[in-house]
Amino acid sequence: MNENHQIGGKRLSQRETRAQNRARILASAEKVFAEYGYTGGSISRIAAEAGIPKSNVIYYFANKEALYHEVVGDIFNIWRAAADQISDRSDPIAALSDYIDTKLDLARARPYGSKVWANEIIQGAPIAQDYLETELRSWTDDRIAVIDGWIEAGKLRPVSARHLLYAIWSTTQHYADFGHQIATLNDGKPFTDAQWEETKVAVKELLLGNLEMGGE
């Protein structure tokens, strides 16, 4: 009996074991790929992080690329789900505020995922290219249309919807991807709860403060 295959002393079925092991490997892989990049994130390092032998990683994922592909897909799907909050019918500023809040929450909750994605794009998206050309492309076009609709309806000051989206993505993800730099400039300490709240307020004010119609 493997000690990993129980929770609170209760033995797990093979189904549960499989799910648990895959999840553990995926979490370790996300961290290791974030910290060392794709090439530097070796299977043995991922295995050590997960506390299992290297061979066991290969057993659950056909090869390194397949494992990496799942890690990248995970964070993309999480972001996509969060992005669907920008609904056409809501108040523009409220919708964009929610989106920024959610993105910053994710930057805090899943920094490794954000870093893996950043790494992937920096290196030319050898794996994620399909996501970019299909899902991200259509999603972006949709949201730009929504924002342009708001502008035409007079609910939002005229701005470049595309560059607004890019600014939201870059600023929010910056707090994950460059978290180490930010922590170093914060006396080496990661942000506290209060500092994350200040960040939300500041980012929203900077990016959205100028978009409200009839502003002061």
Next chain:
Amino acid sequence: MNENHQIGGKRLSQRETRAQNRARILASAEKVFAEYGYTGGSISRIAAEAGIPKSNVIYYFANKEALYHEVVGDIFNIWRAAADQISDRSDPIAALSDYIDTKLDLARARPYGSKVWANEIIQGAPIAQDYLETELRSWTDDRIAVIDGWIEAGKLRPVSARHLLYAIWSTTQHYADFGHQIATLNDGKPFTDAQWEETKVAVKELLLGNLEMGGE
């Protein structure tokens, strides 16, 4: 005689040869490290990019880490020089506008350098930590003081100076680091001159549009 050691058929001195070879290797290393990361950017790949044997790279740079260190230091110094444009005495909006313009120009001119830096920070700054703790730290503190001074003097709306700096860094560097994603969303084509100009206008409007006192 080595064909590399001449410019326009004129033979070069050893001094010139040395400088030329080092520069060529550094440029190749910046590109390769950007595209493959530190671990993935092998010496042989850098050598191939530079068109010389691997041993020759090691001859000019003691080891891979030393070469990488110079690449990282180069881009940091370029950014620092650009940042000194934010002078205390200039008009706040004009100074910040110039800074954003310069950063976007650099994102376009040196995208590989920006990507190497991003990679380095994402991975916890194993090499650049000293830059962060000394030069970046004091530079950031200085500029925050300048911006806060502007606010106290009533020249700028009250904002978080720190988060404003982070927003400028993240948005401008995003156009380099995520250039592949942006190009994919731009029908697979890199930005034209006109699109870069639009970017400058849009970024400045988004980040600075709300900071002017007595605004409309």
Next chain:
DNA sequence: CAATTCTTTGACCAATCGGACAAGCCTTTA
């Protein structure tokens, strides 16, 4: 021109990489 120094390069090395594979163990199923 001779001696010295600098540059170039291929051969070589230990370490690590991703991955294959087989043997043994455990769980499920009939």
Next chain:
DNA sequence: TAAAGGCTTGTCCGATTGGTCAAAGAATTG
């Protein structure tokens, strides 16, 4: 409980890595 299938793991492999070294070539110096 017996057979079958899934899980775990150590061992092994060719390829690639960063780096050493010696020998030969070219430039500089006296």
